[in-house]
Amino acid sequence: MKSKQSKRPFIITWVVVAVIYLAVFIAEQKLPATSMLFTVLKKGATYALVAVSMNLLNGFTGIFSLGQAGFMLVGAYVYGIFTIPVELRAQVYQYYDGGLVQFTVPVVLAMIMAGLAAAFFAFLIGLPVLRLKSDYLAIATLGFAEIVRAIFQWNNLGPLTNGSNMLRLFPNFNDFNLRDADGNVTVYLSTLIPFIISGVCIFLIVLLIRSNYGRAFKAIRDDEVAAEAMGINLAHHKQLAFCISSFFAGVGGAMLAMYQTTVQAKSFTTAMTYEILLIVVIGGIGSVTGSVISSFLFVACSEWWLRFLDEKQMIGDFEVPFLRNGFRLVVFSVIIMIVVLFFRRGIMGDKELWDLGSGAKKQERRAAK
């Protein structure tokens, strides 16, 4: 039967994912915790989630939104505000008498709250903004992100947001490591946990995309007029996609807070949104797998592999020209231009990991005809 898909590509995908998780777990136990690899993996996992959430909106629903950093900021702050231990609050909120909130919630609950808060903001913003199309929508959401950034730094909100000072001392990824009584780490989990959080969220997004709602989103992307004529309520579905995307951006923001161990509103700049947009474009607009792969590549390049370009390098007596602080960004820009010019559909196009096998098979079938 044609409408039934073969299960095999999915099994292969699951195996690949399981192997990756196992490798991460083993590497974490064997390699020194200070290795650059783990920085890349943690940040990569965080960015992967945010990139996939942005792809849900930009790639699958065709809503060109640039508000991602704003929703991440909301998520990061909500997470920070509700998880700083009560006894440390006086220290963090030193200018605001220990702050307004005097209780903490469990980490998992705080992350869900972070997502819900971001989704709530998205709902409010979506009411007026989603009536706009393409560029206008992008500008409006970009403006939203800037406004949120300014508001969270507002002094009068200090008791809640700590004004322009940073939030810190909340549980971060390192607190997931299992320790013995002396405080020595017995099992390292600080990289595996972000992988798990991000993995669960991305899995949920994939499930959504593969449901009838996901098909409706894609229909809206392909042709709004036809989608509406097929009985798809545009306002409702766009609002839904916007809120869900923002929910996961909020969770991603909470993860970023854990990764950075501090949160400060001024670091959630437009540049961050562009970084994520770049990841989505490089990975392939409309491909979850692509977004995940490219976020790890992007983070690895910007944090690790291209670092040597920022320092003086000697080959024998010869000093390699141009290499100095900032040159990395030049090379990076050139790479991006090459990608945009020659790989316009990104790494994966709109294919997924589980499409690769079946795609090859289809071509074989065609060749056989």
Next chain:
Amino acid sequence: MSKNVLRLENITMQFGGVVAINDLSMRIDEGEIVALIGPNGAGKTTAFNCITGVYEPTNGAVYFHDKVIAAAHPTGKMKRMYAGNDPEKFKGMHVQMTPDKITHMGIARTFQNIRLFKSQTAFENVLIGTHLRRTSNVFSATFHLNDKEENRNREKAMELLDIVGLADVAEEKATSLPYGKQRRLEIARALATEPTLLLLDEPAAGMNPQETIELGQFIQQIKNDFNLTVFVIEHHMDLVMGISDRIYVIEFGKQIAEGTPEEIQNNQAVIDAYLGGNDE
């Protein structure tokens, strides 16, 4: 007397100073195939767009199964520019449903310039048509708790593809299909929304005579199989004369004739409109 499915009352559609439809009234009864013909630019597709909620008419009302789905009268700036009849008749009535609500009520349409979901397969295109009759919400759909409904929809989509003769290309990208098949796919997609009234906007455009004959039989067949009422815009006179119970003719937005195919064929005003006539 058979029941009224669709009724247009004094519809005028004006874009600025341009009157696209002028005081058009018509009715379509249950089980009929009614055609709307007229020279290019006569306002046929605009009439469709008024019925399906894409445009809000300037004046007039549209009833579907005696329920008003669109009603308006000239307001604001339009009051001065209005060039139709009876600006007062529909005062106090203002109804504008969105296209998706109208589809939900049971009016499905196809498009003159094919509008398939281009990144998706033929099968998925039809499947999207079943989305509006869903009982699942976004959570039950995400966690795939609606498998029963989903499987039923998949079967239904496959059946519809079978009916329009596209079962063998179900997994092909919709836009990679030849033109005639894309047209039939659009019909299948429209049928998936479970309509009682089907609006076909030039279904035979770009088809050769043989395909056109087949299309005529096909329209009659689905009309009977799905208990439909069909309203069709068409330029192929063979097709129109062959399948229609009644025909409306419009020119420059105005209705110039109405009647059975025989009556229309012998109507002097229609002949003039199509052959240029004598402008006195």
